Amino acid sequence: MRYLVGLHEKIVMRFVRMRMEIRQLKIMNKGLKNQKEGMEFDTSDEAYIYYSTYAKEKGFAVSKRNSRKGSDGKLMNVTFQCNRGGKAKVTTINPVKPRPQTKIECPARLNLSICRDGRWRLNKVALEHNHMSWRHNFNVFTTNAKFKEFQKLFVRRLNCEVMSETKVDYVRSKYEVEEDIIFGEFKRKRRVSFIVDFNGETNEANCSCRLFEFKGMVCQHQLAVFHRRRVERLPEKYVLRRWRKDVKRVHTKIRINYDNSSSTIEARRHDNMCNLFNEVADLAEDSEEKYEIVIGRIRELKIELLQSSVICGSNLLSDTPNASASLGDVAIPSKESRNILDPKAVTRKGRPPTTRKQGWTVVCTPACCVQSADGSNAFRHKPFFHPNGHQYGQQMIVGQPGPFFYMPTYPPSQ
Ligand SMILES: [Zn+2]
Ligand SMILES: [Zn+2]
Structure with missing residues (x-):
């Protein structure tokens, strides 16, 4: 029985998530349509969904800053901002253990007000942040589990100290890093020293603990050296392909729900293409001649697609009118709808008109x-x-x- 209740909850949650995704996509499309003359939204919630999706893409979090209500109690003006905006409040009681601060007066924000026709229009947009470092790049590029591991390493880096630096040649240097390692149930401390080879030209560092070679993870000693040499951006080599969020994996294409709509557009496209390929393979499998024709065509298609993706920087499935029409009977929105453009506001004279005098319906x-x-x-x-x-x-x-x-x-x- 408990299993059934759990299953039921899972199905309902999946359904709710799917509806939210579809809603998000609709809002994105609407926002993009109005990109030229300043963005407009039906409700302030829609604007919030748009900004938080945009923020997720760029790697920051969103919070509501303030809102103003008219005399009838209706919202007239809202501001959304980067989570790190605003002044830090000192809540530390014990000065020995200061509480970490997240607010650093980041200026990135979005201001909206309601128009006479009841729609929400962007007034002011600030896109620049005063944070975003290579720690941040790591967040954007790796999966959540890996990022948490990375955060732990970052804490362990505080136990490391760079003791000495020796120049090997004009680009390479050798660093001696000592770490306080705590072990056992009595929390005994031991100081262990590691050697890190740093290449100033490629920003690569090799550590004697060999964590990267074993687990593919940057170690705290390398981080300490990166910090010492003020390396702004983690070299590409240290973000392994298998941990990137943007890498395409085969198992993400497997169908997980068996109603008519798959959860993502990519999965639906993949599904439709596979169905068609299967039908073609069924028709051609019994003859050598047919087989050669199919293989030849698919190879041509592959080369064509590869070339077009080099030219345009994206796959061309949505640009060829016949391809998407023949793939299946499900309507597929174009690939462009997934690219989230920066928000844009157009300034207008005076205070924006409001709906204050109108009766509610x-x-x-x-x-x-x-x-x-x-x-x-x-x-x-x-x-x-x-x-x-x-x-x-x-x-x-x-x-x-x-x-x-x-x-x-x-x-x-x-
Ligand atoms: Zn920010
Ligand atoms: Zn190490």
Whole structure:
């Protein structure tokens, strides 16, 4: 039973995630359409989703800075900012153990206000941050688990000390790094020394602990030397291909849900292409001649695709009109919709017009209108509650046509 409940929760979560992804994609497309004359959004939440997706791509976090309400209590103006914006508050009580500060007055932010037509328009945009170092590049490029490991190493680097430097030749130097290693249940300390070879031309460092050679991970001694030599950017060599977030892996293409829509556009495209390839292979497998033709064509296609990706910097599937039409009957949005452009605002004279004087209207959301329980097409403007379910809290309707509806968490208004 517990297993079934867990499974049910998993299915619901996947469905919710899928809906969110589709919503995000729609917002992205809308934002891009309005890129020329300043971005516009239907709600401030949409703007927030856009900015947080953009932020995720660039490698920072977003928080809400402030908002202003009109006399009728409606939002008129909101500001979203980088998570590291704002002044640091000193909350340290014990001066021996100062609390770490995250706020460093980062200026990156987005300001929006509501227009007369009820849409949200970008007023001010600041894109520059006052942080973003090579530690940050590592975050963008590696997977989350690896990044956590890297953070631990970074803490261990604090136990390291560069003791001496000897020049080998005009580019290479040898560093002696000592580390305080704590071990055993009595937390005994021992000082161990390591030798790091540093090449000033390529910014490569080889450590005698051989952690990189064994685990493919930069070690704390190398980090200490990088810090000493003020290396801004971690050399490409130290971010292994298998840990990059942007690397394409075969197992990400495997179908995990068996309803009609796959979770990502790439997976759906891959699916459609594989289906077509399978059909072609079935037709050609019994004759040597047909086999040669198919292999020849696919090789030509491969060369063509490789060349076009070199010219355009992206794969050309969406640019060839016939290719996407013949791949399958599922409509596929183009590849460009995934590129998130910088936000852009156009300044206008004076305070933006507001909707303050307008009366409010009732808007039906999908969650408040449900089909009658007897199956007729009449829609009731009231939440539907299953007779055997809980009265409050989340509940899923069984036997309803189409996708599930999620119940609101408030009691029904009678
Ligand atoms: Zn920032
Ligand atoms: Zn080392």
